[in-house]
Structure formats: C-alpha cells, structure tokens
Amino acid sequence: xxxxxxxxxxxxxxxxxxxxxxxxxxxLRHHFESVEQQADTTNFAMWLFLLTEVMFFGGLFMAYLIxxxxxxxxxxxxxxxxxxxxxxxxxxxxxxxxxxxxxxxxCAETRRKKGLLLSLILTFCLGLVFLxxxxxxxxxxxxxxxxxxxHYSVESFVNPASDPEIYAEYHxxxxxxxxxLRTEMYFFLYFAMTGMHALHMIVGISILxxxxxxxxxxxxxxxxxxxxxxxxxxxxxxxxIWIFLFPLLxxxxxxx
Amino acid sequence: MSTSTIVRLPDQSTARIPRMNFLxxxxxxxxxxxxxxxxxxxxxxxxxxxxFFFVGGALAGLIRLELLTPQSDLMATDTxxxxxxxxxxxxxxxxxxxxxxxxxxxxxxxxxVGAKDLALPKINLLSWYLYIVAGGLMLYTMAVGGVDTGWxxxxxxxxxxxxxxxxxxxxxxxxxxxxxxxTGLNFIVTIHKMRCPGMTWFRLPLFVWAxxxxxxxxxxxTPVLAITLVLVVLxxxxxxxxxxxxxxxxxxxxxxxxxxxxxPAVYIMILPGMGVISEVISTFSRKRVFGYTAVAFxxxxxxxxxxxxxxxxxxxxxxxxxxxLVFSLLTMLVAVPSAIKxxxxxxxxxxxxxxxxxxxxxxxxxxxxxxxxxMTGVFLGTAGTxxxxxxxxxxxxxxxxxxxxxxxxxxxxxxxxxWPKITGRMYPEKISxxxxxxxxxxxxxxxxxxxxxxxLGMPRRYASYPPEFQILNVFSTAGATVxxxxxxxxxxxxxxxLKYGKIAGNNPWQATGLEWQTQSPPLTExxxxxPIMDHEAYDYEWLENQQQKEVASA
Amino acid sequence: xxEAHEHQRHxxxxxxxxxxxxxxxxxxxxxxxxxxxxxxxxxxVVALAIAVIKAALVVLFFMHVRYSNRLxxxxxASGIFMFCVLVGMTLTDYFTRAWGQW
Numbered sequence: 001x002x003x004x005x006x007x008x009x010x011x012x013x014x015x016x017x018x019x020x021x022x023x024x025x026x027x028l029r030h031h032f033e034s035v036e037q038q039a040d041t042t043n044f045a046m047w048l049f050l051l052t053e054v055m056f057f058g059g060l061f062m063a064y065l066i067x068x069x070x071x072x073x074x075x076x077x078x079x080x081x082x083x084x085x086x087x088x089x090x091x092x093x094x095x096x097x098x099x100x101x102x103x104x105x106x107c108a109e110t111r112r113k114k115g116l117l118l119s120l121i122l123t124f125c126l127g128l129v130f131l132x133x134x135x136x137x138x139x140x141x142x143x144x145x146x147x148x149x150x151h152y153s154v155e156s157f158v159n160p161a162s163d164p165e166i167y168a169e170y171h172x173x174x175x176x177x178x179x180x181l182r183t184e185m186y187f188f189l190y191f192a193m194t195g196m197h198a199l200h201m202i203v204g205i206s207i208l209x210x211x212x213x214x215x216x217x218x219x220x221x222x223x224x225x226x227x228x229x230x231x232x233x234x235x236x237x238x239x240x241i242w243i244f245l246f247p248l249l250x251x252x253x254x255x256x
Numbered sequence: 257m258s259t260s261t262i263v264r265l266p267d268q269s270t271a272r273i274p275r276m277n278f279l280x281x282x283x284x285x286x287x288x289x290x291x292x293x294x295x296x297x298x299x300x301x302x303x304x305x306x307x308f309f310f311v312g313g314a315l316a317g318l319i320r321l322e323l324l325t326p327q328s329d330l331m332a333t334d335t336x337x338x339x340x341x342x343x344x345x346x347x348x349x350x351x352x353x354x355x356x357x358x359x360x361x362x363x364x365x366x367x368x369v370g371a372k373d374l375a376l377p378k379i380n381l382l383s384w385y386l387y388i389v390a391g392g393l394m395l396y397t398m399a400v401g402g403v404d405t406g407w408x409x410x411x412x413x414x415x416x417x418x419x420x421x422x423x424x425x426x427x428x429x430x431x432x433x434x435x436x437x438x439t440g441l442n443f444i445v446t447i448h449k450m451r452c453p454g455m456t457w458f459r460l461p462l463f464v465w466a467x468x469x470x471x472x473x474x475x476x477x478t479p480v481l482a483i484t485l486v487l488v489v490l491x492x493x494x495x496x497x498x499x500x501x502x503x504x505x506x507x508x509x510x511x512x513x514x515x516x517x518x519x520p521a522v523y524i525m526i527l528p529g530m531g532v533i534s535e536v537i538s539t540f541s542r543k544r545v546f547g548y549t550a551v552a553f554x555x556x557x558x559x560x561x562x563x564x565x566x567x568x569x570x571x572x573x574x575x576x577x578x579x580x581l582v583f584s585l586l587t588m589l590v591a592v593p594s595a596i597k598x599x600x601x602x603x604x605x606x607x608x609x610x611x612x613x614x615x616x617x618x619x620x621x622x623x624x625x626x627x628x629x630x631m632t633g634v635f636l637g638t639a640g641t642x643x644x645x646x647x648x649x650x651x652x653x654x655x656x657x658x659x660x661x662x663x664x665x666x667x668x669x670x671x672x673x674x675w676p677k678i679t680g681r682m683y684p685e686k687i688s689x690x691x692x693x694x695x696x697x698x699x700x701x702x703x704x705x706x707x708x709x710x711x712l713g714m715p716r717r718y719a720s721y722p723p724e725f726q727i728l729n730v731f732s733t734a735g736a737t738v739x740x741x742x743x744x745x746x747x748x749x750x751x752x753x754l755k756y757g758k759i760a761g762n763n764p765w766q767a768t769g770l771e772w773q774t775q776s777p778p779l780t781e782x783x784x785x786x787p788i789m790d791h792e793a794y795d796y797e798w799l800e801n802q803q804q805k806e807v808a809s810a
Numbered sequence: 811x812x813e814a815h816e817h818q819r820h821x822x823x824x825x826x827x828x829x830x831x832x833x834x835x836x837x838x839x840x841x842x843x844x845x846x847x848x849x850x851x852x853x854x855v856v857a858l859a860i861a862v863i864k865a866a867l868v869v870l871f872f873m874h875v876r877y878s879n880r881l882x883x884x885x886x887a888s889g890i891f892m893f894c895v896l897v898g899m900t901l902t903d904y905f906t907r908a909w910g911q912w
Binding site for chain 1: 371372373375376377379437441442444445448449450475476477478479480482483484486487490493494495496497498503504505506509512513781786
Binding site: 508566 | 881888892895896899900902903904905906907908909
C-alpha cells in the first residue's frame with residue numbers, strides 16, 4: 001500500500017502524520033490518528049444515523065397504532081385485501097438479501113473479491129425483486145380502487161360480496177358507510193409506510209450499484225471495509241423495518 | 257474586583273496576524289464552497305444565519321409596528337398572520353436552532369476536544385448546503401406569498417383550510433431538520449471518538465457537554481418532526497390523512513408528534529447557549545465553574561427530561577386531564593437542572609475576580625433574563641395557571657425571554673468571546689459594551705410589558721387589540737426599536753474590526769480552553785501537534801505556570 | 811480514548827450467518843402459519859413477538875451488535891428507549907382520555 005502524499009495534505013501537521021506513516025494507508029483521512037479510529041468513528045456515525053431512522057419510522061408506527069385502535073373494523077377488513085402470499089414471499093426475499101449482504105461484508109473482511117462481487121450483485125438483484133413484487137401488489141390495489149386520494153372506492157367494504165375471492169376466504173361483514181370510509185385511512189398508512197420503506201430500498205439499491213462498480217475495480221477488499229459494513233448496517237435496518245411492517249399490515253388482522 | 261481587565265494583548269506595534277492560518281491558506285470562492293474545514297464552514301454558517309436573523313428581525317419590526325395601534329391599519333389581518341408565521345419559522349429553524357452549534361460550536365468544538373476537524377467533515381459541509389437549500393425554499397415561500405399557519409403548522413388549519421404555501425414551507429423545515437440532524441450527529445461522534453489523549457469526559461469544557469446534550473436532542477427528536485411534516489404534506493396533497501378530524505384523523509396526534517420534537521427543540525436552542533455562558537463566566541471570574549460535574553450532568557438531565565414534557569403545550573387542546581397532570585408534574589422536573597446551572601454560575605461569580613468585558617456583560621444579562629424566562633415557564637407548566645395564560649402574550653414574553661433574552665444574549669456573548677480567535681482581531685471594547693447595555697435595556701422594554709399584557713388577557717396572533725392595551729404595546733414597540741439598534745451595532749463594529757481591530761494574539765482573555773492555546777486565527781489543522789490534555793478544565797493555575805515556563809524559556 | 815481501542819474487529823463466520831438466515835426463514839414461515847390460526851388477542855401478540863425475535867437476530871448477528879462495544883449497544887438501546895417514550899407517553903393521553911367521562 002503506497003502512502004499517498006495527496007492525502008497528507010495538511011501542511012504543518014505532517015510532523016504528526018509522518019510519525020504514523022507506517023500505519024498510514026491512503027484511505028486514512030487526514031484528521032484521524034489511526035485506521036481503527038476512523039473505522040470506529042464512521043461505524044458509530046452510521047449507528048447514530050440509524051437511530052434517527054428509528055425515530056423517523058417511529059412516528060408512522062405511532063400513527064398506525066392509534067388509528068388501528070380507533071377504526072379497528074375498517075383496518076381488519078381493509079387488511080384482508082392484501083396478499084399474504086406476496087407479503088410472505090417478499091419477506092423471504094428481503095431476508096435472503098440481508099443474508100447475502102452479510103456474506104458480502106464477510107467476503108470484504110476476508111478479502112475475497114469474487115465472493116464480494118457475487119454477494120453484492122445478488123443483494124442488488126434481490127432488492128429489485130422485492131421492489132417488483134411490491135409493484136405487483138400496488139398494481140393490484142390500483143386495480144381494486146384502493147389507492148387513497150385517487151379514485152378510491154369503498155365498494156369492497158360496503159358490499160364485501162363484490163370481491164368473491166376475498167369474501168369466500170374471510171366472510172367479511174358489510175361495514176357501515178362511515179366505517180367503510182376509514183378503510184381509506186388504512187390504505188393511506190399502508191402506502192405511506194410501504195412507500196417510505198420502498199424509498200429506503202431504492203436508496204440502498206442505488207448505493208449497491210455504485211458499490212458493485214467500485215468492487216470490480218478492487219475496492220473494499222484491500223482491508224478498508226468500513227463502507228461495506230456501513231451499507232450493510234443500513235440494508236439490515238431496512239430489513240428490520242419490513243420485519244415489523246409485514247405482520248402489522250398483513251397478518252395481525254386475519255381474524256378480526 | 258481589584259483588576260479592571262484581564263485582557264492581555266501583544267504589543268500592537270510589532271504584532272502580526274500569523275501568516276499561515278485557515279483564512280489565508282486558500283483563496284477564491286471555490287475554496288470556501290468546497291471546503292471541509294470546520295472553521296470555514298462555521299463562517300459560512302455565521303454569514304447565512306446573520307442574513308436570516310435580519311430577515312426575521314425585519315418581520316419582527318413589522319409585527320411591532322402593526323401593534324403600535326389597536327386597529328389593524330398597517331397591514332391586512334391575513335398579511336399579519338403571514339408575517340408572524342414567517343418570523344417564527346425563520347427565527348426558529350434558520351436562526352435559533354443552528355445559531356450557536358453551527359457557528360461557534362462548529363468553530364471551537366473540535367479545537368476544544370483537541371481534534372483536527374469534526375469527525376465527518378464532508379457531512380458537515382453537506383449540512384450547510386442543506387441549510388442553504390432549506391433557506392432558499394423558505395425565501396421562495398415568502399416571495400410567492402408566505403404561509404399563515406403559525407410556525408406550528410397546526411392541523412387541520414394547515415392541511416385543510418388555508419390556501420397558503422404550506423407545502424414549500426413544510427419542505428423547507430424538513431430539509432433544515434436534516435441539516436440540524438447532521439450537525440448533531442457530527443458533534444456526538446466527534447465528542448465520543450476524536451478527543452485528544454488525556455481528554456477524559458470530565459476534562460471537557462462545559463461548552464462541549466452542553467453541545468453533546470443538544471446534539472442528542474437533534475438526533476433523536478428531529479426525525480419525528482420530519483415524518484410529521486411528510487404526513488402533513490401528504491395530507492394536503494392527497495386529502496387523506498391521519499390528522500384531519502373531518503377525514504377521521506386526530507389533530508391531537510399531530511400535536512403529540514410535533515411537540516415531541518418541538519419541545520426538545522427549545523432545549524436544542526438554549527443548551528448550546530448555556531455552554532457559552534459556562535465558558536464566559538468562568539473566564540471572566542478567573543475561577544473553575546462551581547460544581548463542574550453538576551453543571552455537566554444538568555445539561556444531560558435537561559436533554560433527557562426534555563423528552564417527557566411535551567404535552568404541556570397541549571393542556572387546553574383536549575388531552576386527557578390525567579395525562580395533563582402527569583406532564584405538568586414532569587415539567588417541574590426540568591426546572592431542577594436549569595436552576596442547578598443558574599445557582600452554580602452564581603456561585604462561580606462568588607469571590608471570583610470579576611471583570612466586565614463585553615462577553616461577560618452579555619452573560620450577566622443572560623443570567624437575569626433566563627431566570628425570569630425559566631421561572632415564568634414554571635407558571636405555564638402548571639396546568640391550572642396555563643389555562644389562563646396560554647395563547648396570551650404571557651407565552652410570547654416567556655419564550656422570548658428564554659430565546660432572545662437567553663439564547664441570543666448567549667450567542668452574542670459567544671461571538672464576542674471567540675471573535676479574537678475566529679478573526680485574530682479584537683472588537684472595539686467600549687462601543688460593544690454599549691451595545692450590550694442597549695440590548696439589555698431594549699429587550700426588557702420590549703418584552704416585559706408583554707408579561708403584563710398576557711396577564712391582562714391580550715391574546716397572541718391578532719393584528720388588533722382593545723384600546724386599553726395600547727400604552728403597554730407602545731412601550732413594547734419602542735423597546736423593539738432600541739433592541740434593533742442593539743443588534744445593528746455589533747454587525748457594524750464587528751465588520752469594522754475585521755480590518756481595523758487590534759491584533760488579539762493567541763489568548764487575549766487568558767482562558768484555559770485548548771482552542772486558546774494555539775494561534776489566532778488557527779491553522780487549518782488547528783494544532784501543529786496533537787495536544788495532550790494534562791490538566792483539569794478551567795485550571796487557571798496551570799495556565800499561569802504554563803506562561804511562566806514560556807517566559808523562562810524565552 | 812480507551813473505548814476506541816478495546817474494540818477488536820470480530821469477523822463473524824458464515825456458519826453463524828447461515829444459521830441466522832435459516833432461523834429467520836423458519837420464523838417467517840411460523841408467523842405466517844400462526845396468522846391462519848384463530849388465537850384471538852394472541853394473534854397480535856404472537857406476530858409481534860416473532861417480529862421482535864427476528865429483529866433481534868438481525869441486530870445481534872447480521873449487524874454484529876453481539877460482538878460490538880458498549881457504545882454501539884447503548885446506541886441501539888437508546889433507540890428502543892426513545893421509541894418507547896414516544897409511544898408510551900403519547901398513550902398516557904389516549905388511554906385516559908375517556909376516564910371520568912362516563
């Protein structure tokens with residue numbers, strides 16, 4: 001690893017820098033004393049960022065909790081219109097992508113370039129698969145007129161028999177017109193939560209794409225794994241959000 | 257009080273600004289816009305927040321001018337609504353929240369902990385750019401017609417009834433929130449990971465402790481505001497949402513989520529100011545801050561308790577009486593650490609060698625005004641009293657005593673205190689002392705009458721009022737004029753001092769912080785050698801010995 | 811700066827990852843299966859309990875918190891704590907709003 005003079009840009013501090021020249025790879029930023037300090041610092045910063053994300057999604061979960069308790073029948077029947085099959089499949093897809101991401105981190109730590117590339121590409125593709133399945137589900141909701149604010153229809157809730165498949169499975173009773181209107185609230189929160197989650201997925205997938213290009217050029221397998229680790233943390237966090245969204249939106253109301 | 261001054265300037269006939277420093281290192285606009293030096297970013301921030309302060313101040317001037325007479329004659333009532341809303345939004349999100357942390361904190365915090373820079377310099381620059389984007393959005397909002405919901409974005413007013421520019425204002429605050437999150441995150445990481453050898457937690461200056469506590473609030477509270485504003489914007493665009501009662505939502509849910517951030521936000525605004533006061537009071541009484549540990553922990557205690565009291569903004573909004581009782585009791589808890597700070601600063605003054613340079617004048621002003629502001633906060637935190645006082649000018653006076661009397665005084669104290677470090681030159685002492693006194697007088701004249709107006713029942717947020725309130729309002733407007741002069745003076749003489757101020761030397765105040773043990777203005781990398789902290793904070797004997805050693809070796 | 815150096819990077823073996831991955835898949839199957847059984851109020855409890863276990867597995871192993879320093883553990887804990895404060899303190903209002911009004 002050649003020492004890059006470009007990094008040790010700080011004029012007068014070169015005295016300090018030369019003292020550490022032995023342990024001074026070119027990815028060490030000038031204001032850190034050591035590679036460990038830099039790795040620890042960025043890792044901690046990533047955790048703090050995830051902390052803000054917890055509070056960000058926290059507000060949404062809070063709203064869901066209150067509204068589900070207020071409009072329980074509407075939330076129960078509305079959730080019957082989601083596909084548990086696609087939901088479960090998507091959970092499995094996302095968990096698998098978390099696994100491949102974790103393997104990617106391991107490959108970077110143990111300096112396996114091919115393994116890293118494979119893991120990143122798999123994670124990237126699984127992320128896309130997740131979004132595609134999400135798209136299929138959103139499309140189904142669009143077809144059923146369940147997209148709030150656009151051309152929403154309460155037909156499926158004031159007249160459950162109009163949706164024969166779902167009626168056959170759940171035998172939902174017709175909701176009062178007032179309560180049926182509140183199903184729109186469920187779908188609003190559903191779209192807000194899954195949409196916000198999908199937005200985080202898109203950001204993650206974009207970063208993965210960038211990383212695949214860098215990894216092909218040999219980055220991350222030179223001992224500098226912080227970036228891979230931090231993206232891994234982000235990816236797992238997005239996974240955790242889904243782990244909670246899945247039961248709350250799809251499962252808990254099957255038996256109202 | 258035998259000595260009249262502690263200022264020790266170098267011989268002006270031979271003194272020079274160091275040739276190598278962070279200002280002289282690179283030139284050109286790009287060297288500023290692409291910098292990752294925390295000191296340059298601090299200056300970028302200082303210029304931007306000063307700009308927004310004067311925009312917000314001009315709006316405040318308009319408000320006071322309108323209130324000079326009982327009728328609404330200067331502007332239409334809905335224009336008045338827009339003016340006080342924009343005043344609130346700009347002052348809170350574009351001045352008070354970033355004021356001390358993003359300028360002074362950015363500049364001196366890394367030096368205080370003995371680091372070459374903040375832990376994440378690029379994120380620091382990103383935070384400034386986000387601030388500029390947010391500021392641009394806010395100015396756009398103002399240019400196209402403003403927003404009149406009040407700075408609180410109260411639903412369903414903001415989502416349903418008004419046709420003003422809630423969306424762009426909401427997005428501006430959303431983006432400004434991320435700027436603040438990144439500053440806070442950077443500080444926490446820096447304080448944890450970048451301290452120099454020997455710099456233990458209990459050797460950190462109290463300024464750093466205060467910023468640590470404020471940063472915790474930024475990181476934990478701001479995201480909740482962000483998601484709340486996203487929901488408001490969505491509700492406005494798709495007309496479905498969780499806040500509008502006509503659509504089955506709960507406006508109180510908005511209030512809960514909003515105040516979960518916005519109550520801690522007042523501690524985001526005041527805690528860094530308290531950090532400045534600790535430094536200034538200690539330096540100008542030549543004593544270690546009395547009860548260092550208690551003051552340090554009281555900062556953290558304010559941050560923690562701050563998250564348990566938010567519903568005291570909602571006592572009259574229809575929350576449960578039992579919840580009001582709990583939140584009212586918890587609110588009293590915050591008074592304890594705040595009082596600890598005030599008492600400990602007072603004990604620091606006791607038997608100290610006090611001198612009255614400008615920063616100290618501002619700091620002493622802070623002590624008095626913050627105490628009044630804090631105590632009236634206890635009135636408002638008491639559920640019963642609050643029902644009478646809330647939504648009156650009493651509340652307006654209360655938070656202006658804390659925010660303007662507290663935070664703005666602290667900000668000015670800090671700017672004067674660190675001005676020699678930032679620029680290498682002294683500000684002119686006499687005129688700045690005058691400015692401090694003018695500010696204090698103007699402030700009291702402006703806001704003290706508002707306590708009385710509130711007690712008498714004058715409601716806030718109206719352009720007109722019954723004629724019997726006029727005399728007090730005239731006092732208030734007159735005071736605002738004096739206050740305006742008090743704020744204009746520093747801009748003038750501080751700009752003047754950039755070229756004509758006396759050369760300050762490394763440590764004109766004989767202060768003990770690490771930032772004073774290096775040249776002014778500092779080098780880009782702050783220290784020629786990473787310092788080793790071998791003494792406690794505020795150890796004036798150590799400083800004395802250090803200087804004797806230097807004299808002996810010279 | 812002891813905390814910066816006490817932490818030696820721990821490389822988690824792929825075997826652990828695989829075990830965690832398989833348990834996550836099993837738990838997903840379990841939670842879906844459980845939702846088809848009528849458990850009344852316990853449907854929610856079971857679903858959330860399984861979600862918490864899954865999240866804990868991800869945090870502890872995939873995100874390496876089990877092998878991390880105290881600071882990281884504290885950060886995770888404070889995230890959970892603040893979320894509980896947000897929900898819990900808000901619920902003090904929602905739970906008691908109707909008290910004394912019947």
